[in-house]
Amino acid sequence: MTDMNVLSQKMKNVMIVLLGFLFLTANMACKTDDPTIPDTNMENDNEMMSDTTSNQLKINIGSKTFMATLVDNPTVTAFKAKLPLTVSMSELNGNEKLYNFPSNLPINPSNPRTINTGDLMIYSSNVLVLFYKSFSTSYSYTRLGRIANPAGLEAALAASAAGSGDVTVTFELE
Incomplete structure (x- = not known):
């Protein structure tokens, strides 16, 4: 059972790393370096x-x-x-x-x-x-x-x- 617990913990760690990588990749894909402000309905x-x-x-x-x-x-x-x-x-x-x-x-x-x-x-x-x-x-x-x-x-x-x-x-x- 100990080997199973170690394997299970390693799988969890790999999943956490993969999810973190996916989050960072998705966040960078949505980022823009365009400093322009999108047009609005001119409330301001x-x-x-x-x-x-x-x-x-x-x-x-x-x-x-x-x-x-x-x-x-x-x-x-x-x-x-x-x-x-x-x-x-x-x-x-x-x-x-x-x-x-x-x-x-x-x-x-x-x-x-x-x-x-x-x-x-x-x-x-x-x-x-x-x-x-x-x-x-x-x-x-x-x-x-x-x-x-x-x-x-x-x-x-x-x-x-x-x-x-x-x-x-x-x-x-x-």
């Missing part, structure tokens, strides 16, 4: 928004100008490299204007659950979206920023669309 706007001038975006639509604050993430860095930018944005769903970049931007999409008027985001990896109405969503986006005071945004987009739904929008750093 003050933490994610930067007050630096370089993160202030001027959005011109016709004669109206809106100021947005950009978040700090790799997508915004790639977006800022394209500025100043004047694009024709097309209508979608009666709540947003969009522009398709010819190349992909780095993304870190998440579902914000609620889109707010004035949100500026990337859908997929190359679709710039400016939302002019608030609504619930099941889609995932990478946040670029938000217009601080979106009052009049919908009217400016409609007035500049000239009936076609397409509108020319200029984005530039302040």
